[in-house]
Amino acid sequence: MSVVIRDARPEDCDRIAVLLTQLGYPADGREVADRLGYWLEDRFSRVLVADDAGSVGGCLSVHAIPYLERTGRWARIESLVVDQVVRAAGVGRLLVTAAEDTARNWGCLGMEVTSSRSRVDAHAFYQRLGYADVCTRSGRFFKDLS
Ligand SMILES: CC(C)(COP(=O)(O)OP(=O)(O)OC[C@H]1O[C@@H](n2cnc3c(N)ncnc32)[C@H](O)[C@@H]1OP(=O)(O)O)[C@@H](O)C(=O)NCCC(=O)NCCS
Numbered sequence: 097m098s099v100v101i102r103d104a105r106p107e108d109c110d111r112i113a114v115l116l117t118q119l120g121y122p123a124d125g126r127e128v129a130d131r132l133g134y135w136l137e138d139r140f141s142r143v144l145v146a147d148d149a150g151s152v153g154g155c156l157s158v159h160a161i162p163y164l165e166r167t168g169r170w171a172r173i174e175s176l177v178v179d180q181v182v183r184a185a186g187v188g189r190l191l192v193t194a195a196e197d198t199a200r201n202w203g204c205l206g207m208e209v210t211s212s213r214s215r216v217d218a219h220a221f222y223q224r225l226g227y228a229d230v231c232t233r234s235g236r237f238f239k240d241l242s
Contacts, residue, residue, distance in 0.1 A: 099187055101194040104132060104143035104155065111152040112145070119177040140169070140202055144194055146178070146187045154178035156191040160202045171199035173209040176218075192225055210236070 104112060109132060110125035117123060135141050140160040145152045157174040173195055178187045199207055209227065211218050219229070 099146045099148045101144050101190055104145045108145055108152050112155050115155050115177045142198055153182040154187045154191055156195055158195040160204050169204045171204040171207045
């Protein structure tokens with residue numbers, strides 16, 4: 097396996113839709129194409145894919161938010177999924193490493209990811225990659241605006 101991490105392109109939409117469906121967010125290629133439209137035009141957002149000789153085995157979206165309380169930005173992994181047939185082969189690590197490199201280039205001071213408590217395996221993965229569970233430090237509040 098020789099995986100290259102690169103930016104998502106319109107022709108990846110069907111594969112990304114399959115991956116998002118595996119993640120638990122059913123989508124089709126047309127919906128993903130619509131979303132890529134606003135992701136790709138945002139200077140501080142990137143959608144990355146893991147490309148193994150033309151086969152997309154994983155994807156990650158990352159976005160940076162500016163701080164006002166300090167100088168700089170912080171980044172957030174908005175989604176991450178590796179195809180279930182290629183898990184545990186290092187693809188997730190490659191995607192997160194590329195996202196971290198991107199965030200450093202954007203001037204980010206740190207990276208955040210939120211993940212449902214039910215995703216026990218993903219939490220072990222993030223901890224293995226150096227992410228600390230800080231959720232007892234602050235609350236997380238959400239309001240549905242739809
Ligand atoms: C979580 C996920 C992205 C990890 O990707 P992956 O390609 O399977 O993980 P990798 O092979 O790159 O693993 C990287 C490291 O994490 C470790 N790791 C991965 N899963 C682990 C687990 N369940 N328990 C302990 N360690 C784990 C690996 O052993 C590896 O360590 P090493 O590099 O030191 O050997 C992938 O399993 C996935 O898509 N899961 C379903 C969707 C999901 O939960 N996404 C996250 C939503 S927030």
